[in-house]
Amino acid sequence: MATRARPGEREDALSRARIVEAAIEMLDGGNELTFRALAAQLRTGPGAIYWHVANKGELLAAAADAVIGEPQPVTDDPALTIRTAALEVFDAIDAHPWAGEQLARLSSQPTVLRIFERIGRQVQALGVAEAEQFTAASALLNYVLGVAGQHAAQARSVEPGTRRSDVLRAASTNLDPDRFPFIRDVAGQLREHDDRVQFLAGIDLILEGIRSRLPDGR
Missing domain, CATH: 1.10.357.10 (Tetracycline Repressor, domain 2)
Structure with missing residues (x-):
């Protein structure tokens, strides 16, 4: 039986592409890019982001690319x-x-x-x-x-x-x-x-x- 997402959670799986997209949105909005703020925007924990991106430098490089x-x-x-x-x-x-x-x-x-x-x-x-x-x-x-x-x-x-x-x-x-x-x-x-x-x-x-x-x- 499939597990349903709790209210407020995103059902689509977290991916590197989603993380980069969210980071770009934050940067374009003039906001400081932190993993804590990014995790809040993605409705996940910082640890889930680290699974896809090693550090802030790697994320910034991926966003620029x-x-x-x-x-x-x-x-x-x-x-x-x-x-x-x-x-x-x-x-x-x-x-x-x-x-x-x-x-x-x-x-x-x-x-x-x-x-x-x-x-x-x-x-x-x-x-x-x-x-x-x-x-x-x-x-x-x-x-x-x-x-x-x-x-x-x-x-x-x-x-x-x-x-x-x-x-x-x-x-x-x-x-x-x-x-x-x-x-x-x-x-x-x-x-x-x-x-x-x-x-x-x-x-x-x-x-x-x-x-x-x-x-x-x-």
Whole structure:
């Protein structure tokens, strides 16, 4: 005879996928991720979670991997594939800002290695000399994770109900013009720029630099 769940209990079995999904919901809501709070949300005990996930670090890594997701198919254009991969990461971190901080913690975590592998293969497809492939791929990876993470951190720092343009306007116009002449000159662009467009422009600048060092200059 099957055992029925008591009132308030979930009948579906606890799984690693459910745990990761619940963790993502907590992180997206701006809540601190603890196994005690997660257990309460899942209506189980912390010990049941430890059966599927060894520790908080492993759970955070799994959550980040889940929100980054599987990459889009590779195209015949290596540069386009790199731009697409970069935007996938940027958009994922934009939607889940905590993931940017997580990916910056450890370069050897599987998600970062997967992104690095994807970028590296396209760097090879561009025809970059073997001795320069690691440097080129690393520059792209560091830019992607660094800028996407910084953008997410800035977005989280803006208080609810406050427009980002107003914050940037105040920051740029209050600077000493003698110490910060450049920033004052570009204050208009700083206030009104599109982060996604600017991010892609930076990728293109790096790609142009990589192409300029190719033997045939392609």
